[in-house]
Amino acid sequence: MRDLGLPEGVIIAAVQRGRDIIVPRGDVVLLPGDNLVLGAGVYEDDVRIQLKEIILQTHHPWVGHPLRDLDISRQTVIIMVRRRNRTLIPNGGLKLLAGDKVFLYTQSHLPHAQDIQI
Structure with missing residues (x-):
């Protein structure tokens, strides 16, 4: 490596x-x-990019869909999913479930997303 x-x-x-x-x-x-x-490291020229987390509730529009089918902007990248104390590295075929904690970098406003302080 x-x-x-x-x-x-x-x-x-x-x-x-x-x-x-x-x-x-x-x-x-x-x-x-x-x-x-x-x-x-932090890309210092664009302070709008933020790390966020979303805990998917049962009726969230992403639940039951693989990542490749999500309607998210090119300004949002899902970097990790936590499911029942397991860390899942996202790929296009990963299907999201209710209760998943989704971590993402984004420039977009996402309702119900919490900012993560680092």
């Missing part, structure tokens, strides 16, 4: 391989199908 040539300030925070979550070290070899969670 140390040979990836990521931009300065970008790190791989976790690798999901099947059901396993790997905390990467420099010697981890990435495999086809691995999902990566990347971390980066």
Whole structure:
């Protein structure tokens, strides 16, 4: 992983391989199908981008739909889903359920979303 040539300030925070979550070290070899969670510093030129969380209630319009089918703007990126004390790394096929806690970066106003202070 140390040979990836990521931009300065970008790190791989976790690798999901099947059901396993790997905390990467420099010697981890990435495999086809691995999902990566990347971390980066704050982009200081655009203070409008915020980290938010939404707990999906039963009648939320996202419940029962895979992420790829959600009608969200290009200014919103779902970065993580917590389901029953499990962390799920989002991909297009992940179907959201009532009770899921969805974490996202967004420039958009989302009703019922709580800002996360970091």
